[in-house]
Amino acid sequence: MSLLHKNNESYLPKRRRRFNFKNWRRNWYKFSRNPLPVLGLVLVILIILLAILAPWVAPYPQHAGKFINLKERFQPPSAAHWCGTDAMGRDILSRILFGYRISLLLGIVVLSISVPIGLTFGLLGGYYKDTFVETVCMRITDIFLAVPPLILAMAVASVLKPSLQNSMLAISLMWWPWYSRLIYGVVSGVRNEFFVQSAEVIGASRLHILLRELLPQTISPLFTKITLDMGFAILVGASLSFVGLGAQPPTPDLGTMVSEGSKFLPEQWWMSVFPALAIVLVVLAFNFVGDGLRDLFSLEQV
Amino acid sequence: MRFLKFIGTRLLQGIMVLVGLSLVIFIIARVVPGDPARLALGSIASEEQVAEFRTKMGLDKPIYTQYWLWLQHAVQGDLGMSLVTRRPVVQDIIQFFPATLELCLMSLVFEGVLGILLGVIAGRFANSWVDNAIRVLSYIGVVTPPFVFGILFMLFFGYLLHWLPSIGQLSPGIIGPPRITGLIVFDSMINGNFTAARDAFLHLLLPALSLAMGGLAQDARITRSSIVDNTGKDYISALKSCGVPSGLIMFKYLLKPSLIPTVSVMGLSFAYTFSNAFLLEAIYGWPGMSRYGMNAILNKDLNAMVGVVMVLGVIFVLVNLLVDIIITYLDPRIRLRTQ
Numbered sequence: 250m251s252l253l254h255k256n257n258e259s260y261l262p263k264r265r266r267r268f269n270f271k272n273w274r275r276n277w278y279k280f281s282r283n284p285l286p287v288l289g290l291v292l293v294i295l296i297i298l299l300a301i302l303a304p305w306v307a308p309y310p311q312h313a314g315k316f317i318n319l320k321e322r323f324q325p326p327s328a329a330h331w332c333g334t335d336a337m338g339r340d341i342l343s344r345i346l347f348g349y350r351i352s353l354l355l356g357i358v359v360l361s362i363s364v365p366i367g368l369t370f371g372l373l374g375g376y377y378k379d380t381f382v383e384t385v386c387m388r389i390t391d392i393f394l395a396v397p398p399l400i401l402a403m404a405v406a407s408v409l410k411p412s413l414q415n416s417m418l419a420i421s422l423m424w425w426p427w428y429s430r431l432i433y434g435v436v437s438g439v440r441n442e443f444f445v446q447s448a449e450v451i452g453a454s455r456l457h458i459l460l461r462e463l464l465p466q467t468i469s470p471l472f473t474k475i476t477l478d479m480g481f482a483i484l485v486g487a488s489l490s491f492v493g494l495g496a497q498p499p500t501p502d503l504g505t506m507v508s509e510g511s512k513f514l515p516e517q518w519w520m521s522v523f524p525a526l527a528i529v530l531v532v533l534a535f536n537f538v539g540d541g542l543r544d545l546f547s548l549e550q551v
Numbered sequence: 552m553r554f555l556k557f558i559g560t561r562l563l564q565g566i567m568v569l570v571g572l573s574l575v576i577f578i579i580a581r582v583v584p585g586d587p588a589r590l591a592l593g594s595i596a597s598e599e600q601v602a603e604f605r606t607k608m609g610l611d612k613p614i615y616t617q618y619w620l621w622l623q624h625a626v627q628g629d630l631g632m633s634l635v636t637r638r639p640v641v642q643d644i645i646q647f648f649p650a651t652l653e654l655c656l657m658s659l660v661f662e663g664v665l666g667i668l669l670g671v672i673a674g675r676f677a678n679s680w681v682d683n684a685i686r687v688l689s690y691i692g693v694v695t696p697p698f699v700f701g702i703l704f705m706l707f708f709g710y711l712l713h714w715l716p717s718i719g720q721l722s723p724g725i726i727g728p729p730r731i732t733g734l735i736v737f738d739s740m741i742n743g744n745f746t747a748a749r750d751a752f753l754h755l756l757l758p759a760l761s762l763a764m765g766g767l768a769q770d771a772r773i774t775r776s777s778i779v780d781n782t783g784k785d786y787i788s789a790l791k792s793c794g795v796p797s798g799l800i801m802f803k804y805l806l807k808p809s810l811i812p813t814v815s816v817m818g819l820s821f822a823y824t825f826s827n828a829f830l831l832e833a834i835y836g837w838p839g840m841s842r843y844g845m846n847a848i849l850n851k852d853l854n855a856m857v858g859v860v861m862v863l864g865v866i867f868v869l870v871n872l873l874v875d876i877i878i879t880y881l882d883p884r885i886r887l888r889t890q
Binding site: 388391392393399400401403404405480484487488491492493494507508511514515518521522525526528529532533536 | 833863
């Protein structure tokens with residue numbers, strides 16, 4: 250039966266079949282064939298829970314902000330302070346948990362700004378292929394892509410006052426063109442397929458074609474890229490705050506903690522190493538999940 | 552002739568991108584809240600002095616006039632005066648740039664050699680334990696920010712094992728060579744001062760390796776997958792059946808086409824390397840553009856900021872052009888299409 254079906258299909262015009270989201274059990278089976286995506290998912294859920302519940306699960310929640318206890322400064326990792334204490338005598342593990350809150354917030358804000366912008370440009374550019382709309386949309390995208398991202402983010406974050414909000418804004422500004430290009434690639438590929446043409450022939454409105462015909466085509470690559478980018482946005486955010494352009498102390502930001510700790514290398518190594526590993530862990534977790542999704546949707550590259 | 556035309560088009564596109572970039576940066580930089588003239592002179596300066604300074608620097612004119620003036624000077628290689636150091640920005644950049652360039656070039660060497668080597672090994676022994684080990688390694692390389700590598704390598708190789716020096720460009724007590732190109736290793740070699748050359752080279756290794764890790768991982772991944780793809784192709788089977796030695800197949804017939812995607816990715820990541828160098832210079836106390844750029848940023852030194860970004864933009868465009876040329880060399884199909 251399935252073989253017959255396959256043979257029949259080869260006579261039909263080639264178009265990628267849309268991914269079936271509703272078949273949860275089959276999708277979960279495919280997703281969990283490989284242990285790494287499952288591990289990633291567990292880690293992501295764990296990190297999100299820890300971040301939300303930080304005031305209750307952190308061993309010393311009062312250490313998250315301005316707190317000074319010089320008696321306990323520079324304590325190496327021990328049973329009382331699993332990751333040691335910093336120059337102010339604050340527990341590093343507690344600060345990492347609160348730092349995850351800021352990192353996740355940054356990722357969510359950056360993506361919710363840059364995805365809609367990139368989506369709009371990509372959809373318009375892809376649908377109005379070979380017209381001036383495409384030229385305008387894609388050339389603007391190209392200019393933003395041509396700027397080394399960290400430099401653009403640094404320039405923007407520095408011109409505005411260094412703060413968490415401004416670093417989010419700066420990262421979003423460098424992030425959207427990647428979505429624009431991804432969506433453009435998908436949309437311009439299916440733009441001349443029969444289902445779009447028939448919608449046009451029936452006289453469907455442009456809005457209908459853009460939102461109901463073309464947009465659904467982009468969902469699986471978009472979803473994968475968002476998952477991967479959650480990690481990478483956190484990474485870039487950490488890089489920005491590492492150079493002092495992100496959240497300002499005493500806010501417990503992971504990048505800021507690493508840069509503060511790097512002043513006390515090599516004696517107080519735990520001050521920078523543990524926050525650094527915390528960054529790597531969260532980026533790794535989102536990457537595992539993203540790669541799992543990529544395999545699930547059988548996308549070649551996102 | 553077609554090839555020259557192709558390069559010309561790319562060059563023109565690059566110039567367009569640079570103009571666009573300068574426009575974006577210029578607009579962003581001029582919408583600063585706060586008065587750059589007041590900031591440059593400090594709070595002691597009188598109102599008249601500030602006004603005079605503003606006129607002198609052209610800060611009183613509307614943005615588009617300022618941009619036009621800036622553009623006219625920029626094409627002549629004059630990026631204006633730094634508001635803080637009171638020296639021409641170009642001169643400042645010439646002073647700080649070589650250290651960064653040296654770091655980035657060394658990192659490119661690491662990236663190319665190690666990345667391609669790991670990729671070839673993983674592709675040759677696909678799906679073996681070596682392949683899996685390299686896959687894990689490249690995973691770690693991709694998800695770890697460069698400054699984390701910087702700190703870990705410094706602790707491990709610098710302080711724990713004492714293999715390599717980890718601060719600055721030269722050990723204290725070693726006199727650097729007179730400045731010719733600004734690349735210390737190169738300058739010392741020209742001078743015949745091999746102690747300094749060796750010392751500078753050793754200082755270069757750790758920051759360059761930390762800088763290279765991200766790109767190295769990507770290169771290894773991509774080289775591996777294109778080697779695996781190409782191994783299955785008919786022409787390789789044909790060569791094998793003719794009894795061509797496997798080493799010859801690997802390095803002469805398989806590697807060259809497989810490197811095309813790697814080279815384009817390397818070009819892209821080399822441009823990123825320059826911005827990531829900013830992060831590592833801070834850790835390793837490297838006297839490069841990072842310190843200058845960060846100072847410019849903190850002091851709202853507009854001309855310097857625009858200058859640093861534009862230098863990076865020019866590098867980006869040039870590297871991409873170079874990549875296009877290399878790819879045309881590697882892939883005769885593209886060469887034929889353009890001729």
